[in-house]
Amino acid sequence: MITMDRLAYSSKIKDVSPAFKAGLSISALVYTLLVDNALFSIGIFALMALLCTLLSGLPMRRFLKMCAIPFGFLLIGTVTISVGFSPVPVGFISLPFWGNYLVITQAGAILAVNVFLKSMASISCLYFLYVSTPIGCLLGLLDRMHTPKLLTELMMMIYRFIFILIGMAEQMALAQKARLGNITYGASFRSISVLASSVFVGAFQKSTKLYDAMESRGYNGDFAFTGELAGMSNRQKTVLAVYELVLLVTAVLTKLIAG
Amino acid sequence: MKTILSIQDLKYTYPDGTTALKGVSIDIELGERIAVLGSNGSGKSTLFLCLNGVHKALSGSILFDGKRMTYDKKGLIEMRKNVGIVFQDPETQLFCVDVYQEVAFGPHNLGYSKEQVHNCVMQSLDAMDLMQFKDKPPHFLSGGQKKRVSVASVLSMNPQVILFDEPTSALDPIHAQRLMQEINKLSAEGITILMATHDVNTAYAWADRVLVLGDGKVQAAGTPPVVFSDLPLLEKTGLQIPFVLRMYQKLCEKGMLAKAQTPPRTIEELENLF
């Protein structure tokens, strides 16, 4: 499985303060939701595309490819939103439906486009955070923000275990394929069910070994975040403050103009 | 000699962009024993997965018994029936509830009738001396037993070629030796065997031919004494000279031993020259 966390390690700003990067990303995300304006969404999307490519060094092609991941199911969702009901045919499209009509009106279409743009903009905000910040730093940031310890502990362990299990599942899927495990639909079905149960058993067998390994290095129930987190420099603090101000002003202006 | 597998300019790139095979060509004769050498990442595992149709080659072709391999359903069934892979780690090769079902997995997928499946399973279990473990879950067997189950699970499809990926790597010497005997038995029955290994001594003693892979290409292919006498090649690919060959050459060089017609392959053969 190709996961997105791989991208963060080739980022130009991977060692920059995660709080700074989270500040850039999360505040833009919040404003996108609050302002809820198509032009504002487009602006945020463009801003994040710039941050991802110029600041973090992600190739543009890669960024667009990533944007295509949620595109498909966002489209279905938003098309559904755009559909209205009417006793008479109105709008661009109307389909007879149990005595009424399924219609797409201008209002419906605008709502759908708005939701679509807002969603893409929000996704791009998170993408910036993901492609610039290794997971270790994100979890460190959560820890720094006084997330309950048990929760960060579980998250840190789960992150690593996910890849242990994925590795196992992928190897197993290859071995199944090599013995025609996916040759018919029935075979695939059987394969996936034995795979899921086998991974379950494997998970618990591996957990014993991992626990031994943890104990052998003195594990006493304290699985703390021990990494190093870069702090925010004064320059970054200034940049972030200006950034917030610009966002705020733009947001207010957009709201005023759009009514 | 009849060519059973003919590989022509095979190329393969993983979805993440890593090019694992950069044009591999080799003909494999029926009944041959081939040792495949090469460091990790040299493309051994990828080659095996291509030969069995799990990975679809980007370009180039694989001919089985003269017929070009196709990736439609019929072609894949053909290929996976005829070429079996025994993976390195039995832990991830075994996934069924018990040994019987594990061994039945392949024949079942070939669409055999219940009786046919049963016969195939029984034969392979017998061949691998696993009858007593028939109803046990594979997860609870020992390493050596698991390995034998993984061989049986491939054998039950009656393949003509079996690819072994470092079969003895996790086994202790007793079980490793036993497995090698089983492999030799299969070879004696006419099954063509390719074995990926890191152990130059085993490769030298066992193989009819050695295939050295490196950087996704064939670096050398030939009989063990020829390949392992090629010092620049060994240097380049990080391989060591097998003990027996090195000793033999040294002894000849010092005049302590007369040159034999063919260099000895095992320590016993070497000792017999004394």
Place this chain on the structure above:
Amino acid sequence: MKTILSIQDLKYTYPDGTTALKGVSIDIELGERIAVLGSNGSGKSTLFLCLNGVHKALSGSILFDGKRMTYDKKGLIEMRKNVGIVFQDPETQLFCVDVYQEVAFGPHNLGYSKEQVHNCVMQSLDAMDLMQFKDKPPHFLSGGQKKRVSVASVLSMNPQVILFDEPTSALDPIHAQRLMQEINKLSAEGITILMATHDVNTAYAWADRVLVLGDGKVQAAGTPPVVFSDLPLLEKTGLQIPFVLRMYQKLCEKGMLAKAQTPPRTIEELENLF
């Protein structure tokens, strides 16, 4: 010589009833290199887990530097600080988010301050040549790199004794050789090393002393030439004679070589005798 670990009549039975150690006694000297041989199930891994306090011995005792090991919190911390284990499969040894934290896990558990932890981590990362992978999660690393991380994660606790469980088993020759060099470097710095292995040739060439386990008991312990010349023992424990020793003995027997003071341990030493 100073005895660093003294094991006296150690017994261990798993919760499922399997008795893995039936009374193991041995003294280990400071700075020794000991190869632990024995088939799978002979008790090697269990012994290692006992020596580090992960398994609590049923009876018998372990003395570290003359002090009897206790299983209270302080005693366990002592033991785990002083005796580190590098497990066979790095995949199930590594559990942290990135390499830095993996290596910091041990020192952190020892209650070190942030600076101390940082220093320990940096030193071990440097020693294992891993600085460039500091921020990467283990699943982005190759097998050889993972192995080095698992060594670094033990090294950062500054143990006096390190137990290696088949360190080179999954590595290709180049990476195996490199790891052996790292292990030798640690040994040269005075760290006592126990290495479980199936490879008699490595054991013979590398070890100061060989410990043969079988059926949960010590079958033999002594210098490699002595242990490997004991044919009934080898027969009983399924071990083969190391190639160099066998060759040397054969050549001496045939009168082609004069007996040396001590038998050669490596192929180079053997060749120098010619």
Place this chain on the structure above:
Amino acid sequence: MNKSQKNILKASILVSMMMLSSVPAYGMHIAEGMLPANWSLIWSAIFLPFFVWGFLAIKKQCAGNNRIKMLLAMSGAYCFVLSALKMPSMVTASSSHPTGTGLGAILFGPAAMAVLGFIVLLFQAILLAHGGLTTLGANAFSMAVAGPFVGYGVYLLAKKCKAHKNVQVFLAAFVADLFTYAVTATQLALAFNNESVSFMQSWGKFMGIFAMTQIPLAIVEGILTVLVYNAIASL
């Protein structure tokens, strides 16, 4: 395979014929940014008490037993992998994701699922770009609370009625799946209704889309869960 499993397999093949292969599966996660800010907050607030309850339950379980903490983490990782498994589909390589909430609830209990489900959703957002942060509350409520709870309830009920074990497990997974989708549809309908489209109409739209794509999937997942559960139980 025993006889009942075989029958189930046959049935599953039949069911899969019903699957509308041309309709791409609708992700059951609400995408990032799709919900208006107020609904994001409301659903987070609704999810919070369940989360706290699950968290306290886990904390009590883990107290003084570090091994349990690790087993829980392993269970969470397993839930992630389960939800990322590619389901076989009839045509081409198109695939969709089973939720695994039913199985998770049976194996680990609904309280643990509230926390583990939350973490799994977070990692799905980070690693796979499925779902998101602002919709985490809504998604967590539907997938980590509503689905598992109702699924688990149905499981207990079926147990009480002395239904066949396979039926218990099937119903748990099937209902957990459907209920998750129904809650998601409700969440979307609540957020997207106005003068021209009433709540009920909006709900009908989203349920309609789900019914087309997810009912067959829920059946398939139910059968799959039975097979997995039996395989696990037989070990």
